[in-house]
Every structure is written in C-alpha cells, then in structure tokens.
Amino acid sequence: xxxxxxxxQDLIEEIRGAxxxxxEREVIQKECAxxxxxxxxxxxxxxxxxxAKLLYVHMLGYPAHFGQMECLKLIAxxxxxxxxxxxxxxxxxxxERQDAHLLITNSIKNDLSQGIQPVQGLALCTLSTMxxxxxxxxxATEVEKLLLQPSPYVRKKAILTAVHIIRKVPELSNIxxxxxxxxxxxxxxxxxxxxxxxxxxxxxRSPAALRHxxxxxxxxxxxxxxxVTTGYSTEHSISGVSDPFLQVQIxxxxxxxxxxxxxxxxxxxxxxxxxxxxxxxxxxxxxxVLFETVLTIMDIPSAAGLRVSSPMPLPLASPTLIRYVALxxxxxxxxxxxxAVQRHxxxxxxxxxxxxxxxxxxxxxxxxxxxxxxxxxxxxRELQAFLESCPxxxxxxxxxxxxxxxxxxxxxxxxxxxxxxxxxxxxxxYVRDDAVANLTQLIAGAQELHAYSVRRLYSALAEDISQQPxxxxxxxxxxxxxxxxxEGNCEDIEPLQVEEExxxxxxxxxxxxxxxxxATRGYALTALMKLSTRLRGDxxxxxxxxxxxxxxxxxxxxxxxVEYNALFRKYDHxxxxxxxxxxxxxxxxxxxxxxxxxxxxxxxxxxxxxxAKLSEAAPVPAEPQASKLLDLLDLLDGPSExxxxxxxxxxxxxxxxxQLLDLPYAPPPPAPIPSLKVFERExxxxxxxxxxxxxxxxxxxxxxxxxxSSGGDVTHFICxxxxxxxxxxxxxxxxxxxxxxxxxxxxxxLFRILNxxxxxxxxxxxxxxxxxxxxxxxxxxxxxxxxxTWQ
Amino acid sequence: xIQAILVFNNHGKPRLVRFYQxxxxxxxxxxxRETFHLVLKRDDNICNFLEGGSLIGGSDYKLIYRHYATxxxxxxxxxxxxxxxxxxxxxxxxxxxxxxxxxxxxxDLIFHMDxxxxxxxxxxxxxxxxxxxxNEIVAQIEAQNRLEKSEGGALG
Numbered sequence: 006x007x008x009x010x011x012x013x014q015d016l017i018e019e020i021r022g023a024x025x026x027x028x029e030r031e032v033i034q035k036e037c038a039x040x041x042x043x044x045x046x047x048x049x050x051x052x053x054x055x056x057a058k059l060l061y062v063h064m065l066g067y068p069a070h071f072g073q074m075e076c077l078k079l080i081a082x083x084x085x086x087x088x089x090x091x092x093x094x095x096x097x098x099x100x101e102r103q104d105a106h107l108l109i110t111n112s113i114k115n116d117l118s119q120g121i122q123p124v125q126g127l128a129l130c131t132l133s134t135m136x137x138x139x140x141x142x143x144x145a146t147e148v149e150k151l152l153l154q155p156s157p158y159v160r161k162k163a164i165l166t167a168v169h170i171i172r173k174v175p176e177l178s179n180i181x182x183x184x185x186x187x188x189x190x191x192x193x194x195x196x197x198x199x200x201x202x203x204x205x206x207x208x209x210r211s212p213a214a215l216r217h218x219x220x221x222x223x224x225x226x227x228x229x230x231x232x233v234t235t236g237y238s239t240e241h242s243i244s245g246v247s248d249p250f251l252q253v254q255i256x257x258x259x260x261x262x263x264x265x266x267x268x269x270x271x272x273x274x275x276x277x278x279x280x281x282x283x284x285x286x287x288x289x290x291x292x293x294v295l296f297e298t299v300l301t302i303m304d305i306p307s308a309a310g311l312r313v314s315s316p317m318p319l320p321l322a323s324p325t326l327i328r329y330v331a332l333x334x335x336x337x338x339x340x341x342x343x344x345a346v347q348r349h350x351x352x353x354x355x356x357x358x359x360x361x362x363x364x365x366x367x368x369x370x371x372x373x374x375x376x377x378x379x380x381x382x383x384x385x386r387e388l389q390a391f392l393e394s395c396p397x398x399x400x401x402x403x404x405x406x407x408x409x410x411x412x413x414x415x416x417x418x419x420x421x422x423x424x425x426x427x428x429x430x431x432x433x434x435y436v437r438d439d440a441v442a443n444l445t446q447l448i449a450g451a452q453e454l455h456a457y458s459v460r461r462l463y464s465a466l467a468e469d470i471s472q473q474p475x476x477x478x479x480x481x482x483x484x485x486x487x488x489x490x491x492e493g494n495c496e497d498i499e500p501l502q503v504e505e506e507x508x509x510x511x512x513x514x515x516x517x518x519x520x521x522x523x524a525t526r527g528y529a530l531t532a533l534m535k536l537s538t539r540l541r542g543d544x545x546x547x548x549x550x551x552x553x554x555x556x557x558x559x560x561x562x563x564x565x566x567v568e569y570n571a572l573f574r575k576y577d578h579x580x581x582x583x584x585x586x587x588x589x590x591x592x593x594x595x596x597x598x599x600x601x602x603x604x605x606x607x608x609x610x611x612x613x614x615x616x617a618k619l620s621e622a623a624p625v626p627a628e629p630q631a632s633k634l635l636d637l638l639d640l641l642d643g644p645s646e647x648x649x650x651x652x653x654x655x656x657x658x659x660x661x662x663x664q665l666l667d668l669p670y671a672p673p674p675p676a677p678i679p680s681l682k683v684f685e686r687e688x689x690x691x692x693x694x695x696x697x698x699x700x701x702x703x704x705x706x707x708x709x710x711x712x713x714s715s716g717g718d719v720t721h722f723i724c725x726x727x728x729x730x731x732x733x734x735x736x737x738x739x740x741x742x743x744x745x746x747x748x749x750x751x752x753x754x755l756f757r758i759l760n761x762x763x764x765x766x767x768x769x770x771x772x773x774x775x776x777x778x779x780x781x782x783x784x785x786x787x788x789x790x791x792x793x794t795w796q
Numbered sequence: 797x798i799q800a801i802l803v804f805n806n807h808g809k810p811r812l813v814r815f816y817q818x819x820x821x822x823x824x825x826x827x828x829r830e831t832f833h834l835v836l837k838r839d840d841n842i843c844n845f846l847e848g849g850s851l852i853g854g855s856d857y858k859l860i861y862r863h864y865a866t867x868x869x870x871x872x873x874x875x876x877x878x879x880x881x882x883x884x885x886x887x888x889x890x891x892x893x894x895x896x897x898x899x900x901x902x903x904d905l906i907f908h909m910d911x912x913x914x915x916x917x918x919x920x921x922x923x924x925x926x927x928x929x930x931n932e933i934v935a936q937i938e939a940q941n942r943l944e945k946s947e948g949g950a951l952g
Binding site: 013014057063064085086090093097100101102126129130133161162165169194195202241250257289290292296328330360361363 | 810812813814816818821825839842845847878879881884885887888906907909910921922923924925926928936940943947948
C-alpha cells in the first residue's frame with residue numbers, strides 16, 4: 006500500500022525547509038517519484054492533489070511533462086474539484102505543439118454544452134488560453150451558442166474565447182459577427198468589455214467589418230457619455246472614474262472607427278471634447294482615460310480646433326507616470342503635428358535631466374525629433390550636455406542623434422565640425438562607424454576649415470588617444486594637412502606652436518598604443534607616410550618607423566609598410582630626373598573630395614581610387630588635368646571629377662610625369678544626358694538622372710532621386726525595377742527608406758544597367774511606400790527615355 | 797494583449813507564473829530571471845514602465861510592474877493595451893486577492909498557488925482583460941469554492 010501522499014501545503018513546507026538548492030532538488034525528486042507511482046497506479050481520489058503538487062514544482066522550474074495525461078483524466082472526471090485542477094494543468098503544461106492537446110477537445114465540447122456554469126467557464130478559459138487552430142475549428146459553433154446564453158458570466162467568457170478563435174482562425178470571424186450588435190445592448194460591464202474587444206478585433210482584421218461597425222458609432226458614443234456623466238457608483242469605479250477600463254476600450258474602438266472617416270468622427274467630436282475636459286486627472290485612472298482620448302482626437306479627422314485646445318498634460322507639472330505618458334503622446338503627435346509639440350520643447354528638454362531611465366529615453370527620442378533649423382544650436386547644446394551625463398545605454402543613440410541632426414541642420418560648417426568633434430571627444434567609443442567617414446568628408450570639403458580642424462584635432466588627440474573614431478579622424482587630418490599644422494597661426498584659435506618632432510611622436514604613440522585598433526594603426530601609418538612629403542625636415546624618423554612595421558604581425562599593416570618602404574627606396578632617385586617631386590609626392594597628394602553615396606571606400610585606399618567613384622550628379626566636363634592622381638598599379642578611365650575639386654598642391658608639370666609613365670590620356674566625358682521626372686503624386690516626386698561612363702559603352706547608370714514636398718513623411722519606401730530580358734540590371738542599396746516632409750533629405754538609389762546589344766531601353770518601376778498613413782503602390786513604365794541612354 | 801503575468805518576491809523566487817503565449821520551459825525560467833533583474837534595478841519612485849527584455853520578444857512589448865511590500869507584480873503587454881490601464885488592473889488584482897484571502901501576504905500566495913491561479917483566471921483570460929469588478933470576481937470565486945467543498949473538498 007502506498008504511504009498516504011503529502012498534501013500540497015505540506016510539500017510546500019518541506020520545499021521551503023530545504024536549506025540548499027541541492028536539498029530542494031532532492032525533496033522534489035523524491036516527491037515526483039511518488040507522484041509518478043501514483044499516476045501509474047491510477048488512484049482517482051488523490052489524482053487532483055498529485056497534479057496540484059506537480060504544477061507547483063513546475064512553477065519552480067522542474068520537469069512536469071509526465072503529468073500531461075493526468076490532466077486529461079482529471080478533465081474527464083465529473084467532479085468539479087478534479088476538473089478545476091485538470092484544466093489548470095492543461096493550460097500550464099499542454100500546448101499546441103504536443104499532440105496530446107487535441108485529446109481534450111472532446112471533453113471541452115461536452116463541458117461546454119452540458120456543464121454547469123463554472124465548468125463552462127473553465128472550459129472556455131482553457132480554450133482561449135491554449136486552443137490551437139484545430140481545436141478552435143471544432144469548437145467554434147459551441148462557443149457561438151454560448152454567446153447569447155442568459156448568464157452574463159458565461160457570456161463574457163465566451164466572447165473573449167471568440168476573440169481568441171478569430172485570432173487563430175480568421176475565417177471564422179463571420180460566425181461571430183452577427184451576435185455583436187445584440188451584445189452591444191448589454192448592460193453588464195464585463196460583457197460589454199468583451200464585446201468591445203471582439204468588435205475591435207474584427208475591425209482590425211477586416212475592412213468590411215470596419216465599415217459594418219461604423220453604424221454603431223452613435224451607440225458607442227451614447228454608452229461612453231453615460232459612463233462619463235454617471236455619478237459615483239461603487240460598482241465599477243476606480244478612484245472616482247466609472248469603469249475606466251471600459252471607457253478606454255470604447256475610446257480605442259472609436260479611434261479605429263473614426264480614422265479617416267469624416268462622418269463617424271463628426272459624431273464623436275462633442276463627446277471627446279466633453280471627456281477631455283471633464284476627466285479628473287489627479288489619479289491614474291483619469292489619466293488613462295485622458296490619454297486615450299487625446300490619442301483618439303489626434304487620430305481622427307476632427308475639427309482642428311479640437312486638436313489645438315485639447316489639454317496636453319504638461320510633462321513637468323505632474324508625477325512621473327503622467328510625465329511618461331505625456332511624453333509618449335507627444336512622440337506620437339510629433340509625426341503629424343510638429344508645431345504643436347514645439348511649444349512644449351522647453352519642458353521636454355527639462356525631462357532629459359530625469360534620473361528615471363525610461364523617461365530620459367523618451368525625452369531623448371522626442372528631443373531629437375524636435376530639432377529643426379531654427380533651434381538646432383540650442384538643442385545641440387542641451388543634447389551635448391545630456392551626452393556627458395547620460396547612462397551608457399543611451400549614449401550611442403544620443404551620439405548618433407546629435408550627429409544626424411548636425412548633418413541635417415548645421416548652420417555653418419565650422420559649427421558642424423565643432424559639434425562632431427565634441428561628440429567624438431565625449432562619447433567617441435559609442436559613435437557609429439560611418440561618423441569617421443562623414444567627418445573626413447566634411448573636413449575635406451571645407452577648405453577654409455583645414456587649418457582650424459587640424460589644430461583642434463591635434464589638441465584633442467594629444468590629450469587622449471583612446472577613443473578610436475577620434476583618433477582615426479585626427480590621424481587622417483594630421484596626415485592630410487600636417488603642413489598647415491606646423492606653419493604659423495590660425496586666426497580662430499590661440500596660436501599653437503607645434504614642432505615636427507611632436508607630431509611624429511604623437512603618431513608613433515598611436516601606432517604603438519595597445520588601445521589602438523588595427524584600422525587606427527593603418528590610419529596612423531598612412532598619416533606618417535603622408536607627412537614625409539608635407540614636412541620640411543628629413544624623413545629618417547619616418548623611414549625608420551615604416552621599415553619597422555615591415556615586419557609587423559598584422560598583415561594589413563605589414564603590407565602597407567612594405568609598400569611605403571618601396572616608395573622611399575625605389576622612387577626617390579627620381580628626384581634627380583624631375584625637378585620637383587618624386588613619385589611619392591604625387592601619390593601622397595591631398596585627396597580630392599570623396600563622393601558620398603558611392604560604394605563605400607576605405608579612406609586608406611590609394612588616393613587615385615577616389616577618382617574612380619561613380620559620380621551621382623551629371624558630370625561637369627572637367628579638363629583632363631594632369632594633376633589628377635595616378636595610380637601606380639591601375640590605369641583608370643573615366644575622369645569622374647566633381648566640381649569641388651580642391652586646387653592641387655603642386656602646379657606640377659604633370660605633363661612630364663605622364664610622359665614618363667606613358668599613361669593613356671583620359672578623354673573628356675560626353676555631354677550630359679538630360680534627367681527625367683518620371684513620377685509625381687501628392688508632392689512625392691521621382692527623378693531619374695543618367696550617366697554613360699565613356700570607357701564602358703554598354704553600361705548605363707541611373708540615379709533615382711525621391712523627393713517629398715508634401716506635408717507628410719514618406720516611409721518604408723521601396724523601389725523595384727524591371728527591364729527587358731536582354732538587359733542586365735543591378736540595383737544598389739538605397740540611401741534610406743524615408744523621405745521627411747517639406748523637402749526633407751531625399752532618397753537616392755543607383756541602378757546599373759548593362760546593355761551589350763544596344764537594344765532600346767525600356768524600364769518599368771514599382772514603388773511601394775507609406776504616405777499620410779496610407780500605403781501606396783504604383784507600377785508604371787517610364788516613357789520618354791532619352792535616346793542617349795541606350796544608343 | 798497580455799503576454800505574461802509574473803509574480804515574484806524580492807529575491808526573485810517565483811510565486812505565480814502565467815504565460816499566455818507558448819514558451820518552452822527553460823525559456824520561461826529565463827524570462828522570470830531576466831525580468832527579475834530588470835525590475836530589481838528600479839528605484840521605487842521612478843515610473844513603472846520598462847521596455848521588455850530580449851527574450852519576451854520585440855520592441856512592441858513593455859513590462860508594467862508594481863511593487864507591493866515583498867512582491868513584484870509584473871505584466872508583460874504589447875502596445876494594444878493601455879499602460880496606465882494595466883497599472884490599475886494590477887491594483888484590482890491585488891485588491892481582489894486581498895478580499896479573497898483576507899489581508900493577503902506572501903505566504904498566502906506561496907501556499908495557495910492554485911487558488912491564486914483561479915482568481916487570476918477570473919480577471920484575465922486568454923491574455924485579455926475579462927472582468928474588473930471586484931465584487932463579481934469575489935462572488936464567483938466563493939461560489940466555486942463552495943462547490944468544491946460540497947464535493948467533499950479538495951484533499952490537499
């Protein structure tokens with residue numbers, strides 16, 4: 006005879022009595038062995054107790070799968086006690102991944118049709134928790150029958166089960182739709198709550214249902230009005246607000262029904278205004294209702310006056326939770342109604358100081374969204390102050406946010422440079438990789454800033470060589486403009502006397518530091534190399550360093566060092582034949598402006614490679630200047646110089662150089678092909694511009710530019726293209742998928758089309774994007790393609 | 797939709813674990829642990845909303861919690877639920893427990909885990925809010941308890 010089994014409470018006592026994890030495990034394992042034995046024997050009297058114990062240890066994390074079949078037996082038992090535990094076990098242990106779960110379908114069916122109310126309740130609860138699609142199919146009609154039963158207890162559960170069924174098997178929605186209208190007449194709040202949830206689910210899934218339910222907007226408005234104006238009732242009120250849960254649900258449904266539908270939103274305007282003004286927000290419940298109301302007002306095309314006057318709970322004037330919710334609502338608002346939110350900018354910025362991480366994160370998001378060209382200086386100052394003190398997980402977002410804002414709205418290049426510099430020194434390690442590229446691009450493009458930037462970067466580097474992005478940019482800059490660093494004054498900052506030796510020593514420190522990444526070392530080495538032509542002293546020190554690294558373990562560095570060494574040794578003799586500069590100088594000349602948007606270029610690539618980048622704009626016919634950089638190894642065609650080509654360092658007799666090395670003379674680029682506007686809709690425009698690089702007659706490069714002059718942002722923009730079979734098409738990744746409103750930064754994308762047979766070009770484009778909250782799809786063929794694109 | 801409801805004490809020991817979406821057992825335990833660590837770091841006067849941990853999925857999910865004496869009540873919800881509403885819901889749940897157990901304390905939850913589940917089932921069903929009227933819930937629970945007693949009672 007089996008020893009009398011423990012009661013659940015006793016087991017729990019024992020487990021709690023265990024002093025160590027191992028002891029606990031022992032107790033539990035012993036008990037599970039008993040439970041297993043008892044299950045094998047099939048003792049019906051104590052089965053429910055055994056399962057209860059099993060469920061307890063399951064919660065603590067111990068395996069309990071051997072109890073699954075017992076759940077089935079308990080559910081099938083006629084006793085309520087057994088069913089209760091059995092159904093609980095089914096919900097906790099069974100799920101649709103196990104085949105056993107289907108076995109309870111029959112029991113549920115029986116319980117639904119014949120059981121007493123509590124039992125029906127249990128069955129519905131289980132079905133709505135773990136019901137699989139198959140179970141839902143089988144049991145849908147049973148559930149539907151229960152929807153109109155007299156007892157509200159069963160009805161409210163049946164309604165929520167219906168929601169679950171629809172989620173699992175959307176095709177069954179039609180079964181439940183007819184009952185909804187009747188259910189809305191209910192007075193029982195639980196039933197109403199379920200009904201609203203059901204209708205919401207139906208409307209979200211099917212536009213037809215949405216249209217159908219617009220009819221009930223007046224009814225909903227009436228119900229909400231009753232709730233709001235009703236006096237204090239103990240039944241459902243939470244801190245004086247009657248049934249805030251129901252109010253919130255109704256408001257949510259009204260939002261869905263009223264969206265983009267004039268008539269419905271007319272019907273709810275007054276009520277929304279009433280709720281917004283009358284709700285007492287001193288307690289949480291009232292705030293919940295107010296929040297939903299405001300969201301609804303914002304989402305439906307209601308009178309503009311309502312939007313402006315709707316009370317926005319001021320972030321600072323209220324406790325933490327309200328502040329959070331207010332920030333959330335402002336965040337949603339800023340997409341649609343930017344100006345309204347700008348009014349609250351000072352308070353949002355104050356919220357940055359919050360110690361609460363959730364709040365400061367929201368405040369950061371919102372602050373970044375509020376930056377525009379008029380407040381950029383002030384905002385950046387605030388954000389930079391925040392960056393210095395913010396928690397580490399927010400640093401990366403803050404840093405990239407500041408950099409992005411600076412890029413979009415920088416009033417002057419100098420300010421832009423200062424901002425980036427500040428971000429790099431404060432939070433350099435959190436900055437994204439492309440920040441380095443962006444900064445070098447910026448500096449290179451702003452000639453007047455060269456002296457200024459190299460000095461500032463030098464000072465920053467001298468202080469701290471640990472932040473890699475900063476080090477990389479500084480090294481690059483010193484390499485490029487080292488001569489400016491050493492010569493005299495720069496008018497904007499105090500004169501800095503820098504000796505050659507100091508500069509070299511600094512770069513060597515960077516090279517040797519264990520904190521420097523391999524990429525950073527590469528930058529430093531190349532910078533040293535460039536300095537060999539910029540500095541007036543002799544190059545022994547540099548040569549020494551370079552030759553040391555010729556045997557460095559890092560392959561990349563070693564390769565560079567060896568090549569640089571070769572430059573020193575082999576080509577220096579040319580100093581005699583050419584009056585001015587050896588080949589080394591030509592190679593190490595200042596880089597031209599690197600094109601953005603082209604394929605990503607490693608800054609360290611030999612300068613001439615920069616010239617090979619595809620230019621996006623229609624090419625300006627550039628005279629073939631011999632000061633064009635030459636590559637020892639690759640002979641390039643296609644002079645894709647852009648208009649901002651900086652004046653060459655040396656007005657050198659490049660002609661002589663060319664002669665010596667006998668390079669082909671790059672032909673002038675062909676006349677530019679006119680660009681084409683191919684698409685326009687509600688302020689969104691698509692332009693194509695074409696380039697036929699002269700060296701590759703079969704190649705056509707199309708740059709697609711998407712601009713947006715409307716009031717709404719374009720998001721999730723995808724452009725696809727199709728060409729006839731004889732062509733080869735390659736789409737490169739676009740610069741983004743969002744075009745902000747009012748002429749925000751356009752998206753560009755490059756298409757490469759190969760047309761070896763010179764067949765006439767045909768191009769079909771498919772665009773998908775979201776605009777004003779609506780998805781848009783356009784498919785069209787591009788007409789009027791200029792003949793030059795394919796001939 | 798509510799994805800999970802977790803109740804654990806100040807040391808992270810689970811007192812009630814209810815998932816409304818399937819996760820394998822080890823993941824469930826991991827989620828409990830991770831949630832505990834996230835919630836433990838929070839001071840008592842900062843807001844009760846947290847971004848969900850990585851395991852419980854996605855940026856759409858938030859953790860909404862309340863701290864009562866030795867217990868944390870954590871609801872993991874998605875964006876279709878009103879955050880402030882859920883806070884009130886937690887309060888309703890706790891007050892219901894109080895009514896059913898008479899000045900509920902942690903020990904009640906420990907020793908009557910099954911009963912707590914039954915009460916929860918009357919408030920939240922299938923991840924959705926079922927009933928928020930305390931009196932109704934308590935009346936139902938009492939009716940069910942009487943039913944059990946009349947059958948000879950639960951023997952354990």
